[in-house]
Amino acid sequence: MLSGKFVNLRDIETKDAKFVLSLRCDEKKSRYLHKTEFDIKAQIAYIERYKKLDNEYYFIIENKSGEPIGTYRIYDLRKDSFCIGSWLMKGGVSSEEMLEGDYLVRKFGFDNLKFNKMHFDVRKDNKKVIRYHKMMGAKVIGETELDYLFECTKEDYLKHIKRFLV
Amino acid sequence: MKREKFLEKIKDILQYKGDKDLTYNSNLIDLDEWDSLSIISTVAFLDSEFGKKVTVSDLQNIDTIEDLARIAGV
Numbered sequence: 001m002l003s004g005k006f007v008n009l010r011d012i013e014t015k016d017a018k019f020v021l022s023l024r025c026d027e028k029k030s031r032y033l034h035k036t037e038f039d040i041k042a043q044i045a046y047i048e049r050y051k052k053l054d055n056e057y058y059f060i061i062e063n064k065s066g067e068p069i070g071t072y073r074i075y076d077l078r079k080d081s082f083c084i085g086s087w088l089m090k091g092g093v094s095s096e097e098m099l100e101g102d103y104l105v106r107k108f109g110f111d112n113l114k115f116n117k118m119h120f121d122v123r124k125d126n127k128k129v130i131r132y133h134k135m136m137g138a139k140v141i142g143e144t145e146l147d148y149l150f151e152c153t154k155e156d157y158l159k160h161i162k163r164f165l166v
Numbered sequence: 167m168k169r170e171k172f173l174e175k176i177k178d179i180l181q182y183k184g185d186k187d188l189t190y191n192s193n194l195i196d197l198d199e200w201d202s203l204s205i206i207s208t209v210a211f212l213d214s215e216f217g218k219k220v221t222v223s224d225l226q227n228i229d230t231i232e233d234l235a236r237i238a239g240v
Binding site: 127135 | 181204209213221222
């Protein structure tokens with residue numbers, strides 16, 4: 001578990017299946033993600049399959065009361081870069097909780113997994129998230145019909161996140 | 167920055183697509199769009215455009231767009 005001032009980060013467990021689906025099947029929150037059916041058994045099976053992998057990390061972000069408030073995943077580990085995705089936060093979370101959850105996941109990728117760079121894609125119409133990633137030092141390195149492809153170095157991220165962390 | 171432009175920038179940060187027109191008296195707390203991402207973007211906007219250093223917690227309990235304009239000095 002990684003512990004911060006506002007949130008903790010822990011590995012996902014099968015008991016989290018319902019929470020994950022509550023986010024992934026929320027029409028508004030998941031409009032930029034692949035469609036997921038509200039199927040608890042399938043979600044539990046997905047988590048069990050994930051648990052056997054050694055090249056992916058699926059996190060639950062908890063508030064300091066231990067209540068799950070978000071999900072985040074690291075996957076597609078390349079020679080010099082890791083990919084982030086499946087970032088969903090419950091409605092009503094504070095900006096500090098959101099920022100720190102994101103910070104702890106990136107810190108895990110940079111410090112624990114020893115990468116100096118990350119990559120990810122964002123739907124072109126997801127303007128708020130695009131703005132957020134640019135504020136955090138990410139750069140567009142390409143695009144597909146649907147997505148912008150981003151890269152962000154550890155150095156750039158740490159330089160930009162500094163102003164927001166308290 | 168003029169007040170009209172300021173309001174446009176806030177609408178853009180919020181990605182506001184509601185039915186009601188946003189005005190300086192619009193209550194941010196009542197808007198779904200005033201979420202954690204919008205608050206973070208507003209912190210950056212106030213800093214980069216007006217040199218005003220605020221934290222996300224400063225903005226968490228702010229009421230109206232007028233309150234933001236007051237911070238910016240618009």
